[in-house]
Amino acid sequence: MRAQSSAAFRAVCAKRLVKRKNGSADIDKNKRTSGLPSVSIDELERIALTVRRHIIVMTGKAGSGHPGGSLSAVEIVTSLLFAVMRHDPTDPRWPARDRLVLSKGHAAPVLYAALAEAGYFPVEWLESLRKLGSPLQGHPDMHRTPGVEMSTGSLGQGLSMAVGMALAGMLDKSDYRVFAIIGDGESDEGQIWEAAMAAAHYRLGNLVAVLDYNGLQIDGPNKQVMSIEPVADKWRSFGWHVVEVDGHDFRQLLDAFAQAESKKGQPTMIVARTVKGKGVSFMENVVDFHGKAPTVEQVESALRELSSPITGNGAR
Secondary structure (H helix, E strand, O other): OOOOOOHHHHHHHHHOOOOEHHHOOOEOOOOOOOOOOOOOHHHHHHHHHHHHHHHHHHHHHHOOOOHHHHHOOHHHHHHHHHHHOOOOOOOOOOOOOOEEEEOOHHHHHHHHHHHHHHOOOOHHHHHHOOOOOOOOOOOOOOOOOOOOOOOOOOOOOHHHHHHHHHHHHHHOOOOOOEEEEEEOOHHHOHHHHHHHHHHHHOOOOOEEEEEEEOOEEOOEEHHHHOOOOOHHHHHHHOOOEEEEEEOOOHHHHHHHHHHHHHOOOOOEEEEEEOOOOOOOOOOOOOHHHHOOOOOHHHHHHHHHHOOOOOOOOOOO
């Protein structure tokens, strides 16, 4: 069974494309916003539902992958690609684009699904996940997949790469912004905290990190493997502006991203409290689905559940 196609949803993203001067290829670099129409919460919820269905179908067909942490990040990625970031799927290397680094690279299915829905490549590619020769490998590859900014998957490195991108933008006096999504288990890595220190030192107000705080990592609950609490206070002590949100509530996420854009000279960390496997009852808060694909029967069951949008409070 395939996930429902959504040309209408890709049209929503098309509305977000940055306008060009006089219809030419020249870019109005004097504006971050271009009077583009906003995307409604209902539209975002419908896109998120489709992305979730893609994740289930992709990983089920591949017989491997990481559905749990992909499902927990759906609203975060959907908010960024369809409502927050300045980007153009027809020109993935546009110099003035905002950048998104998925530091928790094992959650590649959520990124691939959202990029396909945004129009970076055909939705049909999603069925090739993890296949030999496919542009959609188990972890993102910036050289093979349109829209992927950085090859990630070696945990702890993505935030450092995002810091470098943000610092380059500042030195170039460019107004693009950089967004990085990190995992809570990934936060055990010392390199995360080295990057955090550097970002505050260089006063990177153009950098926003989002912590997908679903409470589980491959070996079990974070609090048992290596607690990261008090995580919000830790980021504040490193010099970051911190916002705590329900990571499945679009209104809270969009408000947090707006707060981040208003912060000058200080990076922002959005602590997004999420549910591993969100949207599929038998996957929610089940550590096994960190890196286990659903069976054929589980795919069918999950798709039946994913028949209506999920709101921030878990209601359908």
